[in-house]
Amino acid sequence: MNDADLLREFRKGNKEVFSELVSRYSKPITMMILKMVRDPEEAKDISQIAFLRAYEGLNKFMMVSSIKTWLYTIALNVMRDHLRKRRVTFAPDSLDQLVDPTEPAEQILEKAQSVERIRQALETLPEKQRLTVQLRIYEEMDYKEIAKLLGGTEGGARGNFFQAVKSLRAKLGSQ
Amino acid sequence: MKTRHCSEAEKLIVAELDEGLNPSQQERLENHLRECAPCSRVREETFALLSSIASDLPEEPGEEFWRLYNQSLNAKLKEQESKPVWSFWWKAAGVFVSAILALVVIRVATLQPGDPQIAARYAMSPDVILELEQVYGPTSEELPPTSVYGDQLFSVVDARSDDNYEQWFEVEDESGPLYL
Numbered sequence: 001m002n003d004a005d006l007l008r009e010f011r012k013g014n015k016e017v018f019s020e021l022v023s024r025y026s027k028p029i030t031m032m033i034l035k036m037v038r039d040p041e042e043a044k045d046i047s048q049i050a051f052l053r054a055y056e057g058l059n060k061f062m063m064v065s066s067i068k069t070w071l072y073t074i075a076l077n078v079m080r081d082h083l084r085k086r087r088v089t090f091a092p093d094s095l096d097q098l099v100d101p102t103e104p105a106e107q108i109l110e111k112a113q114s115v116e117r118i119r120q121a122l123e124t125l126p127e128k129q130r131l132t133v134q135l136r137i138y139e140e141m142d143y144k145e146i147a148k149l150l151g152g153t154e155g156g157a158r159g160n161f162f163q164a165v166k167s168l169r170a171k172l173g174s175q
Numbered sequence: 176m177k178t179r180h181c182s183e184a185e186k187l188i189v190a191e192l193d194e195g196l197n198p199s200q201q202e203r204l205e206n207h208l209r210e211c212a213p214c215s216r217v218r219e220e221t222f223a224l225l226s227s228i229a230s231d232l233p234e235e236p237g238e239e240f241w242r243l244y245n246q247s248l249n250a251k252l253k254e255q256e257s258k259p260v261w262s263f264w265w266k267a268a269g270v271f272v273s274a275i276l277a278l279v280v281i282r283v284a285t286l287q288p289g290d291p292q293i294a295a296r297y298a299m300s301p302d303v304i305l306e307l308e309q310v311y312g313p314t315s316e317e318l319p320p321t322s323v324y325g326d327q328l329f330s331v332v333d334a335r336s337d338d339n340y341e342q343w344f345e346v347e348d349e350s351g352p353l354y355l
Contacts, residue, residue, distance in 0.1 A: 044247075048247065138229075162190075169217070
């Protein structure tokens with residue numbers, strides 16, 4: 001059963017099919033959020049709020065985009081609200097997995113500091129530029145998809161990516 | 176010194192590392208980089224930056240995380256399913272009451288002392304109707320005389336059925352005019 005079939009079933013009153021949508025998209029959506037908030041529990045909460053909203057709104061969904069795009073849009077909106085309420089701070093432990101313990105301590109420290117600097121620089125970017133970079137690099141979305149999710153045009157999304165990279169290089173170069 | 180070619184090269188460098196370039200763009204970029212050391216450095220830095228971002232991925236949570244995720248989401252969905260009717264009607268009732276209150280507040284705020292509508296409303300109040308009923312009876316076909324109730328003057332000009340009390344009388348306030 002494809003997404004459109006699931007939607008039809010749901011509208012007929014078969015609410016059980018929603019669990020199929022959850023099993024298809026909960027993992028990629030939660031992982032997308034996790035890459036941005038860096039905390040599994042927070043990512044879980046945001047992702048679940050997104051699915052609860054989707055459950056509430058599915059009957060009104062007009063199919064102007066795919067269900068996947070619609071779900072990602074809801075999840076990104078919930079995440080943006082969440083991040084606006086509290087600025088993200090990265091747990092130092094999350095750097096552990098990036099370093100190889102067999103490397104010399106100096107090198108490990110340098111690498112961790114560099115990753116931390118990049119994360120902080122990313123945080124200072126305008127929201128749309130930051131999300132464009134994250135969706136492009138982590139989710140490997142094309143610019144058409146990014147424009148659909150964040151609003152704007154494909155060219156605008158490409159421009160946001162370029163501006164973000166330019167700003168990041170300038171910020172990191174000046175440190 | 177940064178030239179127009181350097182600005183174009185910067186865009187091509189990001190595009191090269193992002194989506195790739197067509198052969199003519201690639202050739203243009205390579206030609207420029209052969210002659211421009213600063214742009215070659217920009218390429219290296221951009222490559223390092225994008226690689227660092229791409230490698231900074233969180234570890235995927237284990238099976239237990241996903242099991243708990245599904246379990247708690249199902250519980251929340253069930254909870255949501257069990258309350259929508261109540262929450263909908265409470266919301267609807269709240270909107271309705273708020274709208275009525277807003278209308279009353281607006282109406283009261285815009286009424287002026289001596290406003291004919293105040294007198295008309297006063298005359299139509301259940302107290303006045305009860306008073307008229309007691310004096311003239313509810314089905315009187317006669318035109319009763321003028322009567323005073325509180326500081327309002329009433330003169331009943333027509334007698335109709337019990338259901339149309341409000342059409343029984345005219346009201347006169349201190350300024351004189353009569354209102355139906």
